[in-house]
Amino acid sequence: MSSTQPVVIIGAGPSGLLLAKYLEQNQIPVVVYEGDPHANHRPQGGTLDLHEDTGLLALKETHLLEEASTMMRIEGEAMKVVDKSGKVWLDENVPEESEASADTKNVPVGEIRGRPEIDRTDLRNLLIKSLSPSTIKWDHRITSVTALSPSSYQITFVDKPTITTPYLVGADGTFSLVRPLLHDLKPDYSGISMYELEILPSNLTPALEQYIGKGALIVLDDGKALMPQMNSGRKCKIYLALKVPFDWQKENPLPDTNKREWLVNLFNGWLPQAKEIIMASQEDSIGQRKIYQFDPELTWDTDKTGVTIMGDAAHAMSPFAGEGVNQALADALLLGQTLVPLFRPQPQSLKSASLPPFPLSLLPISPPSPSLERPTPLVEPHTSDLHKALRGFEKKMMLRAKVEMKGSKENMDMFFGDEPARHLAEMLTFHGRVGMVLGWLSWPVDKIKGLFSP
Numbered sequence: 001m002s003s004t005q006p007v008v009i010i011g012a013g014p015s016g017l018l019l020a021k022y023l024e025q026n027q028i029p030v031v032v033y034e035g036d037p038h039a040n041h042r043p044q045g046g047t048l049d050l051h052e053d054t055g056l057l058a059l060k061e062t063h064l065l066e067e068a069s070t071m072m073r074i075e076g077e078a079m080k081v082v083d084k085s086g087k088v089w090l091d092e093n094v095p096e097e098s099e100a101s102a103d104t105k106n107v108p109v110g111e112i113r114g115r116p117e118i119d120r121t122d123l124r125n126l127l128i129k130s131l132s133p134s135t136i137k138w139d140h141r142i143t144s145v146t147a148l149s150p151s152s153y154q155i156t157f158v159d160k161p162t163i164t165t166p167y168l169v170g171a172d173g174t175f176s177l178v179r180p181l182l183h184d185l186k187p188d189y190s191g192i193s194m195y196e197l198e199i200l201p202s203n204l205t206p207a208l209e210q211y212i213g214k215g216a217l218i219v220l221d222d223g224k225a226l227m228p229q230m231n232s233g234r235k236c237k238i239y240l241a242l243k244v245p246f247d248w249q250k251e252n253p254l255p256d257t258n259k260r261e262w263l264v265n266l267f268n269g270w271l272p273q274a275k276e277i278i279m280a281s282q283e284d285s286i287g288q289r290k291i292y293q294f295d296p297e298l299t300w301d302t303d304k305t306g307v308t309i310m311g312d313a314a315h316a317m318s319p320f321a322g323e324g325v326n327q328a329l330a331d332a333l334l335l336g337q338t339l340v341p342l343f344r345p346q347p348q349s350l351k352s353a354s355l356p357p358f359p360l361s362l363l364p365i366s367p368p369s370p371s372l373e374r375p376t377p378l379v380e381p382h383t384s385d386l387h388k389a390l391r392g393f394e395k396k397m398m399l400r401a402k403v404e405m406k407g408s409k410e411n412m413d414m415f416f417g418d419e420p421a422r423h424l425a426e427m428l429t430f431h432g433r434v435g436m437v438l439g440w441l442s443w444p445v446d447k448i449k450g451l452f453s454p
């Protein structure tokens with residue numbers, strides 16, 4: 001394909017895979033090194049809601065939205081908010097009359113907020129399938145990254161030969177090993193520890209299924225959260241979250257047997273469904289994790305030229321605003337759009353042709369796509385151009401992410417603060433109303449289909 005060195009991406013999560021896809025569709029050589037031995041090595045977690053201006057846009061720009069839409073569940077947006085006594089503060093599963101628009105009458109709020117759900121595993125598999133088979137190097141866990149010079153990086157792996165590259169992207173998540181090349185800060189423990197459980201379809205009784213609803217049930221009280229969420233195929237993922245000190249899970253380890261009973265005890269005195277939900281889960285697949293987050297004000301500068309980071313590696317945030325994946329996909333798109341013109345510069349004649357003379361230049365025309373059938377020649381980017389472009393990318397990324405990092409933190413404080421169910425229900429109701437009134441949060445199926453058109 002070329003004589004330039006490939007862009008090296010560490011991590012086959014959503015951001016690494018989407019960037020690889022964007023570069024491949026622009027015929028820029030790329031390789032992804034992933035620590036997992038293969039694609040199905042571990043479950044990828046629960047369901048994600050994709051947002052219009054970030055996750056959905058990134059899928060559209062990589063021509064994956066149409067296929068992704070076949071896996072999306074609009075009904076999965078429905079939320080039900082309950083407190084420990086069983087009082088239901090909000091239930092979007094119930095159709096609501098809208099006063100704002102005749103179009104939305106009799107449509108459940110969950111169907112029009114415009115944030116369709118997709119299983120994490122489906123999203124990852126879709127991205128993997130879209131790449132050339134040799135692009136992802138599975139079973140390549142990196143152990144260190146060293147800058148040999150400001151524009152050359154050495155990467156060492158577990159039991160694999162060392163490589164060097166001038167173009168390095170850290171998409172390796174919250175505990176990134178690439179990040180220390182750029183700055184020394186680490187994400188902080190958020191104060192929230194979690195358990196992850198799963199109910200198989202065969203164990204999901206009709207009564208439980210009805211109680212949980214079509215999307216997510218969120219039971220909040222006493223600095224604790226019980227959050228079952230429906231995934232595709234009637235699988236139900238459960239997150240149990242506790243506001244506890246960093247060492248709490250270590251000091252209170254899950255027992256070897258009767259794990260579910262032990263977890264039920266954490267929710268003593270809660271509504272009877274709390275026990276039923278936990279006891280319906282699989283004893284042998286209970287996982288635990290801590291939630292980390294960066295300070296929303298995080299920024300950095302560096303003299304390194306050809307390295308950057310994105311996604312959780314750049315701006316890990318708590319999951320309580322459902323933004324992490326959306327930001328990660330938006331980062332990947334932005335970085336792709338930053339890199340392509342450096343590797344495939346437009347000839348001067350095309351550049352000037354893209355800017356019609358006044359007054360035509362005021363018209364909203366799209367610039368010529370870099371992924372033309374006959375792309376411009378591939379070049380090694382000039383070092384100073386690359387440096388400037390990557391620092392610009394990082395600034396834009398962090399400016400966008402900062403808003404969501406703040407929002408995620410505020411939501412987390414609300415989930416584990418006073419009267420959380422009431423506050424969450426009020427917030428969701430407000431957003432539902434605002435969305436209906438302004439229309440900018442309203443994304444019925446036909447609008448999503450509209451995104452497919454070029």
Ligand SMILES: Cc1cc2nc3c(=O)[nH]c(=O)nc-3n(C[C@H](O)[C@H](O)[C@H](O)COP(=O)(O)OP(=O)(O)OC[C@H]3O[C@@H](n4cnc5c(N)ncnc54)[C@H](O)[C@@H]3O)c2cc1C
Nearest residue numbers: 011013014015035141142172173311312319322323324325
């Ligand atoms: C419990 C929980 C629930 C969440 N729910 C949501 C949600 O509802 N909505 C949402 O938008 N976001 C959610 N998130 C956040 C979301 O999962 C992340 O923001 C998103 O996955 C970040 O994507 P990424 O590509 O940056 O990194 P990751 O998804 O973390 O991918 C990093 C990849 O790098 C690989 N890797 C790591 N270290 C190495 C190494 N040393 N060598 C080689 N490979 C390595 C990993 O194996 C992984 O494949 C949730 C997160 C958690 C923890």
